[in-house]
Amino acid sequence: MENMSRRKFLKLGGAAAVGLGAAVVTKTADAAQIGGSYQKDSARMQAKNWGMVIDMSKFSEESFNACVEACHSFHNVPNIDTKKDEVKWIWKQTYEQLFLDETHEHLSAKYKDQEFMTICNHCQEPVCVRVCPTKATFKNDQGVILMDMHRCIGCRNCMAACPYGARSFNFKDPRPYIEEINPTYPTRMKGVVEKCNFCAERLALGQLPLCVELSNGAITFGDIDDPQSGVSKLIAENFTLQRRANLGTKPKVYYIV
Amino acid sequence: MIEKALVKRSSKSYWAWIIFLLVLIAVGFAAYIYQMTQGFAVTGMSRDISWGMYIGHLTFFVGVAAGGVMIVLPYYLHNVKEFGRITVVGEFLAIPAVIMALLFVVVDIGSPMKLFNVYLYATPHSMLFWDSVVLPCYLLLNLVVGYSVLQAENKGVHYKKWVKFLALVSIPFAFSIHVVTAFLYSGLPSRHYFLTAMLPAKFLASAFATGPALIILICFLLKKLCGFDAGETAIKKLSTISAYAYTATLFMVGCEFFTAFYSNVPGHKAALQYLFFGLHGHNQFVPLMMVFVALAVVALCLMIPRQNRDNPITLGVGCACIFLTMYIEKGLTFIIGGLSETPFGEIASYHITVPELLIIVGVFAIGFLIASILFKLVVVVKKDRDVDAFPQEDRAGLAARLLAKGSDK
Numbered sequence: 025m026e027n028m029s030r031r032k033f034l035k036l037g038g039a040a041a042v043g044l045g046a047a048v049v050t051k052t053a054d055a056a057q058i059g060g061s062y063q064k065d066s067a068r069m070q071a072k073n074w075g076m077v078i079d080m081s082k083f084s085e086e087s088f089n090a091c092v093e094a095c096h097s098f099h100n101v102p103n104i105d106t107k108k109d110e111v112k113w114i115w116k117q118t119y120e121q122l123f124l125d126e127t128h129e130h131l132s133a134k135y136k137d138q139e140f141m142t143i144c145n146h147c148q149e150p151v152c153v154r155v156c157p158t159k160a161t162f163k164n165d166q167g168v169i170l171m172d173m174h175r176c177i178g179c180r181n182c183m184a185a186c187p188y189g190a191r192s193f194n195f196k197d198p199r200p201y202i203e204e205i206n207p208t209y210p211t212r213m214k215g216v217v218e219k220c221n222f223c224a225e226r227l228a229l230g231q232l233p234l235c236v237e238l239s240n241g242a243i244t245f246g247d248i249d250d251p252q253s254g255v256s257k258l259i260a261e262n263f264t265l266q267r268r269a270n271l272g273t274k275p276k277v278y279y280i281v
Numbered sequence: 282m283i284e285k286a287l288v289k290r291s292s293k294s295y296w297a298w299i300i301f302l303l304v305l306i307a308v309g310f311a312a313y314i315y316q317m318t319q320g321f322a323v324t325g326m327s328r329d330i331s332w333g334m335y336i337g338h339l340t341f342f343v344g345v346a347a348g349g350v351m352i353v354l355p356y357y358l359h360n361v362k363e364f365g366r367i368t369v370v371g372e373f374l375a376i377p378a379v380i381m382a383l384l385f386v387v388v389d390i391g392s393p394m395k396l397f398n399v400y401l402y403a404t405p406h407s408m409l410f411w412d413s414v415v416l417p418c419y420l421l422l423n424l425v426v427g428y429s430v431l432q433a434e435n436k437g438v439h440y441k442k443w444v445k446f447l448a449l450v451s452i453p454f455a456f457s458i459h460v461v462t463a464f465l466y467s468g469l470p471s472r473h474y475f476l477t478a479m480l481p482a483k484f485l486a487s488a489f490a491t492g493p494a495l496i497i498l499i500c501f502l503l504k505k506l507c508g509f510d511a512g513e514t515a516i517k518k519l520s521t522i523s524a525y526a527y528t529a530t531l532f533m534v535g536c537e538f539f540t541a542f543y544s545n546v547p548g549h550k551a552a553l554q555y556l557f558f559g560l561h562g563h564n565q566f567v568p569l570m571m572v573f574v575a576l577a578v579v580a581l582c583l584m585i586p587r588q589n590r591d592n593p594i595t596l597g598v599g600c601a602c603i604f605l606t607m608y609i610e611k612g613l614t615f616i617i618g619g620l621s622e623t624p625f626g627e628i629a630s631y632h633i634t635v636p637e638l639l640i641i642v643g644v645f646a647i648g649f650l651i652a653s654i655l656f657k658l659v660v661v662v663k664k665d666r667d668v669d670a671f672p673q674e675d676r677a678g679l680a681a682r683l684l685a686k687g688s689d690k
Binding site: 106107108109110117120121122124151154155156157158159160174175176177178179180181183184185186187188189192193194195196197213214215216217268271272273 | 319320321322326327328329331332386389390391392393395396398399401402404406407408409410413465466468469470471472620623624625626627
């Protein structure tokens, strides 16, 4: 099945150095089984369980804003002003809002109001996947929680279920709110739910997620099931927090506070 | 048989009522088209309050539908003969109630043209999938059983054995529809107001209070409008069931208060604080919850003492209070209360919009229309076959009608 012997690290230029934990396993196509000259795409970045470590102390305001801008414009996320109807994949929340269970009333404002990057946690035990009546939201073979926009009926059960507020519903047609449509990524229609996809479309091309690339080393991406990966090493060496770990969802976005 | 309800012996006021409902349905449908073209931005729902009044109403009407079983169960399982005359009322109440519940799901779906993906990609680990299985089944069971029983009565024969079998099958289904609906919420890990094993029990208890209360009110209405007498014992038994189930429901509401406020866990308190007292300056539901508390006290005073339950006026008011309080607690505030605390610890408010309100009115009108037709059918059949049910009926007129009916054949 999987040829685990050929393990190598991809280098994706300067910014991609942070991706040193991204273990890449190239699969050899079983020609006899498939027939013809089929060859599995070896460019695809593969891991058993993608995860992320965010070190806010290394994250500058500029690079954070660049991440948000790049993510939202690449993924055709509409820029809707009204808070009620907004769609967002990546944004900021304060420590107090993000780590509800790890705060207290006397915590210094210095920490309370510190801002943190917020995205989908790509949980190992995702509640959204459990409740979805059509499997429109699902976990792929690499531990990334994805959405099938064509299958989503817009029941919003996943939004009620998500403990992280990661999901947005298209309350109106998003297209008029996209400044410039990126033709390489699909736009959505009104009436479906969407969220961060760990840049699965970029992983398929052997590229790191946009926010990872633009974070100037503040975000590390890799296989959390592989003890040799960059994320695993960071988690082993630093004090890290998960959001609402007590809920059993096993989120895979870790924060170095 | 259905033609009896549609045309025969229909008074002008009946037609006026039907036309009034059709107008409301048209208005609701127009509002629904507006919601579909503009998107859900025209509703009060938001990124935080992702479920609102529609899902609240779904929950409440599943309860109403399940409540009908409080006639069906005693009659078919315990042979409580006094309910014989009105079992069909319980079954026919479930039909519009389930249809309304299903419609409240449909109007809540963002992409309704893809609705049948629920069956195409059946997902057993999703509670919403199970809801979409048990609700149509329960609807079908009640349609078949209710109609067959009434048809047998119309022909002057006893209903067939398989009808009783299906009626018995419908009993666990009645429980299942509300339990599954409760599981939709009580299995969500981060919503403290939902995350309680008490929820399915509380839902069932409130359904068994609301259903019989509504059936009593419907019987009173049928008596006033058509002279149909459900029978004193039947009403008494129903009122006892409703009173006990209501007390149990309020007890469970009280238990939620105790657990939240005695334990003093902020997450457990948040929704109750928001709904009943206001939290972080958000207090839009406080007046409504005060109405709930006041009417609940009135309902208890009217329903617990036996002499009040035996008096049709106090019983009627008591049943209306039960229905209204459960509508407030389960239909209007439960969902929004549960979602009010966002995953970021803030309180999100919800303000119903005009299109949303019109859609809700439209669904109500559809329910009332179906109920009106079905209950008229019941009255028309019973007038010919169950003479004792119409004590004020002019016997000579009845004889003439039966004679005419005989010569028809």
